[in-house]
Amino acid sequence: xxxxxxxxxxxxxxxxxxxxxxxxxxxxxxxxxxxxxxxxxxxxxxxxxxxxxxxxxxxxxxxxxxxxxxxxxxxxxxxxxxxxxxxxxxxxxxxxxxxxxxxxxxxxxxxxxxxxxxxxxxxxxxxxxxxxxxxxxxxx
Amino acid sequence: xxxxxxxxxxxxxxxxxxxxxxxxxxxxxxxxxxxxxxxxxxxxxxxxxxxxxxxxxxxxxxxxxxxxxxxxxxxxxxxxxxxxxxxxxxxxxxxxxxxxxxxxxxxxxxxxxxxxxxxxxxxxxxxxxxxxxxxxxxxx
Amino acid sequence: xxxxxxxxxxxxxxxxxxxxxxxxxxxxxxxxxxxxxxxxxxxxxxxxxxxxxxxxxxxxxxxxxxxxxxxxxxxxxxxxxxxxxxxxxxxxxxxxxxxxxxxxxxxxxxxxxxxxxxxxxxxxxxxxxxxxxxxxxxxx
Amino acid sequence: xxxxxxxxxxxxxxxxxxxxxxxxxxxxxxxxxxxxxxxxxxxxxxxxxxxxxxxxxxxxxxxxxxxxxxxxxxxxxxxxxxxxxxxxxxxxxxxxxxxxxxxxxxxxxxxxxxxxxxxxxxxxxxxxxxxxxxxxxxxx
Amino acid sequence: xxxxxxxxxxxxxxxxxxxxxxxxxxxxxxxxxxxxxxxxxxxxxxxxxxxxxxxxxxxxxxxxxxxxxxxxxxxxxxxxxxxxxxxxxxxxxxxxxxxxxxxxxxxxxxxxxxxxxxxxxxxxxxxxxxxxxxxxxxxx
Amino acid sequence: xxxxxxxxxxxxxxxxxxxxxxxxxxxxxxxxxxxxxxxxxxxxxxxxxxxxxxxxxxxxxxxxxxxxxxxxxxxxxxxxxxxxxxxxxxxxxxxxxxxxxxxxxxxxxxxxxxxxxxxxxxxxxxxxxxxxxxxxxxxx
Numbered sequence: 001x002x003x004x005x006x007x008x009x010x011x012x013x014x015x016x017x018x019x020x021x022x023x024x025x026x027x028x029x030x031x032x033x034x035x036x037x038x039x040x041x042x043x044x045x046x047x048x049x050x051x052x053x054x055x056x057x058x059x060x061x062x063x064x065x066x067x068x069x070x071x072x073x074x075x076x077x078x079x080x081x082x083x084x085x086x087x088x089x090x091x092x093x094x095x096x097x098x099x100x101x102x103x104x105x106x107x108x109x110x111x112x113x114x115x116x117x118x119x120x121x122x123x124x125x126x127x128x129x130x131x132x133x134x135x136x137x138x139x140x
Numbered sequence: 141x142x143x144x145x146x147x148x149x150x151x152x153x154x155x156x157x158x159x160x161x162x163x164x165x166x167x168x169x170x171x172x173x174x175x176x177x178x179x180x181x182x183x184x185x186x187x188x189x190x191x192x193x194x195x196x197x198x199x200x201x202x203x204x205x206x207x208x209x210x211x212x213x214x215x216x217x218x219x220x221x222x223x224x225x226x227x228x229x230x231x232x233x234x235x236x237x238x239x240x241x242x243x244x245x246x247x248x249x250x251x252x253x254x255x256x257x258x259x260x261x262x263x264x265x266x267x268x269x270x271x272x273x274x275x276x277x278x279x280x
Numbered sequence: 281x282x283x284x285x286x287x288x289x290x291x292x293x294x295x296x297x298x299x300x301x302x303x304x305x306x307x308x309x310x311x312x313x314x315x316x317x318x319x320x321x322x323x324x325x326x327x328x329x330x331x332x333x334x335x336x337x338x339x340x341x342x343x344x345x346x347x348x349x350x351x352x353x354x355x356x357x358x359x360x361x362x363x364x365x366x367x368x369x370x371x372x373x374x375x376x377x378x379x380x381x382x383x384x385x386x387x388x389x390x391x392x393x394x395x396x397x398x399x400x401x402x403x404x405x406x407x408x409x410x411x412x413x414x415x416x417x418x419x420x
Numbered sequence: 421x422x423x424x425x426x427x428x429x430x431x432x433x434x435x436x437x438x439x440x441x442x443x444x445x446x447x448x449x450x451x452x453x454x455x456x457x458x459x460x461x462x463x464x465x466x467x468x469x470x471x472x473x474x475x476x477x478x479x480x481x482x483x484x485x486x487x488x489x490x491x492x493x494x495x496x497x498x499x500x501x502x503x504x505x506x507x508x509x510x511x512x513x514x515x516x517x518x519x520x521x522x523x524x525x526x527x528x529x530x531x532x533x534x535x536x537x538x539x540x541x542x543x544x545x546x547x548x549x550x551x552x553x554x555x556x557x558x559x560x
Numbered sequence: 561x562x563x564x565x566x567x568x569x570x571x572x573x574x575x576x577x578x579x580x581x582x583x584x585x586x587x588x589x590x591x592x593x594x595x596x597x598x599x600x601x602x603x604x605x606x607x608x609x610x611x612x613x614x615x616x617x618x619x620x621x622x623x624x625x626x627x628x629x630x631x632x633x634x635x636x637x638x639x640x641x642x643x644x645x646x647x648x649x650x651x652x653x654x655x656x657x658x659x660x661x662x663x664x665x666x667x668x669x670x671x672x673x674x675x676x677x678x679x680x681x682x683x684x685x686x687x688x689x690x691x692x693x694x695x696x697x698x699x700x
Numbered sequence: 701x702x703x704x705x706x707x708x709x710x711x712x713x714x715x716x717x718x719x720x721x722x723x724x725x726x727x728x729x730x731x732x733x734x735x736x737x738x739x740x741x742x743x744x745x746x747x748x749x750x751x752x753x754x755x756x757x758x759x760x761x762x763x764x765x766x767x768x769x770x771x772x773x774x775x776x777x778x779x780x781x782x783x784x785x786x787x788x789x790x791x792x793x794x795x796x797x798x799x800x801x802x803x804x805x806x807x808x809x810x811x812x813x814x815x816x817x818x819x820x821x822x823x824x825x826x827x828x829x830x831x832x833x834x835x836x837x838x839x840x
Contacts (some may be wrong), residue, residue, distance in 0.1 A: 004278075006245065006277070007278070008275075008276055011273070056244075062160070062238035062243045066173075
C-alpha cells in the first residue's frame with residue numbers, strides 16, 4: 001500500500017537580543033570576524049521560525065499531527081525560552097555556543113525532535129529567518 | 141549529456157468555506173478533536189496554492205512548460221471548483237473526505253498529475269497555505 | 281504647548297465564512313449583483329484587521345495606550361465573535377446587515393469605539409483586508 | 421495654477437536591541453507596566469522605518485526629491501545610529517527617553533525634519549513597524 | 561443624518577520597462593541626475609498599483625462601488641496600456657513626460673478620475689510601488 | 701562523527717528589462733509562443749534572487765560561510781551585471797540565450813558555483829521569482 005507522506009509547517013516568531021562574539025577573542029578580532037553583529041551592547045531581531053514535520057495523515061481525523069499540539073510543543077520548548085530574551089544570556093540551550101543562526105537552528109532541532117516523535121510524526125526541517133534577506137535551514 | 145532539471149512554481153489563490161468534522165461523531169467529540177475548526181456554521185480561508193512542476197527546459201523556447209498552460213490547468217482542474225465554494229459541500233474531489241488541508245493537498249495532486257504529464261513535465265509538489273502560520277506540502 | 285499626536289496600529293486576523301446576498305432577492309438577482317460571492321453554500325476568507333488609535337504618549341510610560349490592552353479589547357469585542365465563525369449567521373453585530381466588508385468595517389468601528397475612549401485614546405481607523413487585492417478603510 | 425502635491429515614501433530597516441523600563445521604578449513595577457518588554461537582558465527587533473516626504477515634482481527631472489538623497493539622509497541621520505545597536509545605550513537621540521516605538525518615532529522625526537526641508541521638500545510621516553502586528557505613525 | 565464615508569482600495573500589478581532620461585540632455589547629464597535608472601537599454605519593474613476610491617455604501621447592496629466594476633475600470637484605463645509594455649515608448653498617457661513614478665501616478669489619476677465618478681464614487685488616492693523600498697502617493 | 705549540514709540562503713533583488721523572443725522567428729510566431737512577454741519594446745520585472753549554499757558551520761565562528769562574503773560574491777558575479785540593465789542586451793552571461801527565467805537561473809548558477817566552492821561551501825539552489833505568482837528553482 002502506498003505511503004502518503006505529508007509535510008506540515010508551523011510558523012512562530014520571537015523577538016530577541018543577541019551578539020556574535022567569542023570571549024577568548026579581542027574586541028578587534030570580534031569586530032573583524034563578526035562585523036557590526038559583535039556590538040558589545042547587543043542588537044536584536046524579529047526571528048521567524050518554521051518547523052516542518054512529516055508523517056502520514058491519520059485515517060481517523062485527517063491530520064499528520066494536531067496543529068495545536070505542534071504549536072504547543074514549539075511554544076514550550078522554544079518560544080517561551082527565547083522570546084523577549086537575550087539569546088546569549090537567557091537561553092539554556094544556547095549556553096556556551098556562538099549565537100549564530102546556524103547554531104540556533106541546530107539547537108532548536110535538538111529541543112524539538114523527541115517531543116514531535118512522541119506524537120507519532122518526524123521532525124523534517126527547522127528554518128530560521130533572521131532578516132528578510134537571510135535564513136538558515138537544518139534537516140538533522 | 142547532463143540533464144538540466146528545472147523546477148517551476150505557479151501560485152494561485154482560492155477563497156473557500158470549510159468545516160472539519162465527522163458525521164459519525166457527536167458535536168462534543170468533533171469539538172474536542174477539531175476545536176473551533178468544527179464550527180457547525182462553517183468558517184473559511186484565503187487558501188494559497190503553489191504547484192511546482194519539474195522538467196528540462198525546451199531547447200526551442202527555453203520553457204519547462206508554458207506558464208499560461210500551467211495556469212490554465214490549475215484553474216480548470218482546481219481553482220474553478222473550489223474558489224468561492226464550500227469545500228465540504230461543493231467540491232466533487234473532496235466528497236467523503238475530512239476537509240483538512242492534508243487531504244486537500246493529496247486530492248489536488250491527484251487532480252493535476254495527469255494533465256501536467258500530458259504537457260511533458262512532472263508534478264513535483266502541491267503546497268497549500270491555510271493561514272500565514274500553517275502550510276502543507278505533498279510530493280506524491 | 282505642542283500636542284504630540286501618535287497613531288498606533290494593531291493587526292489581528294480572523295478566518296470566517298460569509299455570503300453576500302439579500303433574502304428578499306431571487307437567486308438570479310443575487311448572482312447578478314454579488315456574483316460568485318453569493319454562493320448559497322458560503323465561502324470564506326482570512327480577514328486581516330488593522331485598528332488604528334491615536335492620542336498623546338503618556339509622560340509616565342511613553343505609551344499612547346498599552347498595546348496589550350488594545351489587543352485584549354480587539355479580541356473581546358471583535359475577534360472572539362467572528363473568528364472561525366459565519367459572519368451572516370453567528371455574529372450578533374452583523375445581524376440584519378449584508379455581509380460586505382464595508383458594512384463589517386462600520387460595525388467593528390461601533391464595537392470598538394467606546395472601549396478605546398475608556399482607555400483615554402481615540403479610535404482613528406478600522407481597516408479590513410478581504411483578499412490581498414481588496415481592502416476597506418473607515419474613519420468614523 | 422494647481423499644485424501637484426506628491427507623497428514619496430522610502431523604506432529602510434534596522435536591527436536593534438532595546439528594553440522598556442524606568443530606572444526610578446522597581447523591577448516589579450517595570451514588569452507590571454512593560455511586561456516581557458522590560459527583560460533586564462534586553463530583547464530586540466527588526467524595525468522597519470517608512471519616511472514619507474511631500475512636495476511638488478520638479479519640472480526639470482520629475483522628482484519630488486531624488487530618492488538617493490532621501491536614502492542618504494535617512495542612513496546618515498538614523499540608520500547608521502540605530503542599526504545593530506542598543507536603542508537605550510547607544511543612540512544619542514534617545515538618551516533619557518523610554519525606548520517605546522512612540523518615542524522613537526518622534527525622535528526620528530526630529531532628526532530628519534531639517535535635512536529634508538533643506539532639499540526643498542517637507543517631512544510628512546515617520547512610520548515604524550516593531551513587529552508584523554504593531555506599528556506607530558507620527559505626522560509632526 | 562450622518563454620512564458613512566468608506567474608502568475602498570483595489571490592488572493591481574503591471575510589469576513594465578522604463579528609463580529615466582531627457583532627450584535634450586547628454587548621456588553624462590542623464591547619468592548624473594538619474595543614475596543607473598537612465599540605462600539606455602532600459603530596465604524594468606513589477607509595479608504595484610493601489611487605487612483608493614471613497615463614497616457611501618449603497619443601502620441596496622452594501623457596496624461603495626462594485627469591486628468588479630472598479631477592477632474593470634483599472635484594467636481598461638491603465639493595466640492593459642502599461643502591462644508588459646515600455647512606459648516611455650508604448651503608453652499614450654505618458655507621452656512627452658519623464659517616466660518617474662511621480663509623473664506616472666499623476667497620469668494614472670487623470671486616466672481614472674472621470675470613470676470612477678461616473679460610477680458615483682470619488683477617486684481618493686493613486687499609490688504606486690516601484691520597489692519594496694519606494695512608493696509614491698497622489699491625492700489629486 | 702555526525703555531519704551537521706546547514707543550508708544558508710541570501711536574498712538579493714534586481715530590476716531589469718527583458719523580452720522573450722527568437723530572432724529567427726516572425727513577430728507572429730514570437731507572439732504566439734511568448735505572448736505579451738515578446739513585446740518588441742521590452743517589459744521588465746523586480747526579480748528576486750535567493751541563493752542557497754550548504755556546508756558545515758565552522759567550529760571557530762559558527763558560520764557556514766560569512767554572509768557578507770556570500771553577499772559580495774552575488775553582487776560581483778550577478779547583481780552588478782543585471783540590475784537596472786536589459787537582460788537580452790546588456791548581460792554577458794545571457795548572450796545567445798532566450799531570456800526565460802529558466803535560462804537565467806541556470807546561467808546564474810554557473811556564474812556563482814566556483815566562487816562559492818572557493819569559500820569552502822557548496823551551491824545548493826538558485827531560485828528566481830519573476831512575479832509574485834511565478835518562480836524557478838535550479839539545483840545544478
